[in-house]
Amino acid sequence: MLNDVTFAPATAGRLLLANLGLDGFDRGVKALARTLGDAGFECISTGLFQQPSAVAQAAVDEHADAIAVSMPSGGHPMLVRMLIHELWSRGADIPVLLIGALSGADQAALKAAGAAGIIAPGFSGPQTIAQFVSAVRHSA
Numbered sequence: 001m002l003n004d005v006t007f008a009p010a011t012a013g014r015l016l017l018a019n020l021g022l023d024g025f026d027r028g029v030k031a032l033a034r035t036l037g038d039a040g041f042e043c044i045s046t047g048l049f050q051q052p053s054a055v056a057q058a059a060v061d062e063h064a065d066a067i068a069v070s071m072p073s074g075g076h077p078m079l080v081r082m083l084i085h086e087l088w089s090r091g092a093d094i095p096v097l098l099i100g101a102l103s104g105a106d107q108a109a110l111k112a113a114g115a116a117g118i119i120a121p122g123f124s125g126p127q128t129i130a131q132f133v134s135a136v137r138h139s140a
């Protein structure tokens with residue numbers, strides 16, 4: 001019989017996993033959700049083909065601690081800048097991390113635009129987890 005103990009699972013943070021624009025790669029984001037979920041994060045996925053405004057609103061509605069943009073197709077620079085702008089226009093200071101093989105110029109432009117982390121393809125699971133632990137800690 002259940003008593004009045006409240007069960008509250010510990011969480012390392014709430015993450016919104018997003019695929020922006022015409023990017024159609026969902027295998028990577030599913031694997032990422034498994035890796036981060038096993039590490040104690042709550043992962044919410046937007047699904048494919050999202051507009052930056054929809055991702056920003058979902059992050060606010062879901063009280064996300066950080067956003068992971070998965071975009072193997074490589075359309076980051078414009079769409080991630082739009083996402084960060086949409087977050088700021090909602091007064092939301094939520095770190096955005098993304099993965100991608102980007103030129104030095106694109107990386108610098110995205111960092112200047114406010115991207116919290118740009119992770120190169122090939123990063124190990126533990127390195128990826130460490131990036132999100134750090135991002136959530138800094139946003140707290």
Ligand code: B12
Nearest residue numbers: 023024025026027028031032068070072073074097098099
């Ligand atoms: C499978 C695949 C496809 C499938 C995708 C199926 C699906 N449902 O996802 C299909 C056939 C649809 C496809 C289509 C295309 N593809 Co493709 N595809 C691949 C391939 C072979 C494997 C990708 C994959 O699923 N890997 C397995 C997953 C589990 O690994 P992953 O994606 O790397 O994700 C891991 C990490 O990166 C990490 N991770 C993922 N997201 C995030 C986010 C954050 C923030 C962090 C920290 C970590 C993280 O977690 C995952 C687990 O470790 C790659 C080549 C390659 N070997 O990577 C090309 C590749 C990604 N494709 C490519 C291209 C060009 C295309 C097309 C544009 C081809 C075309 N002309 O139509 C289209 C684009 C379609 C679209 N709308 O986006 C290029 C991209 C080049 C670029 N960016 O400059 C690649 C690199 C091939 C190449 N060498 O040219 N593709």
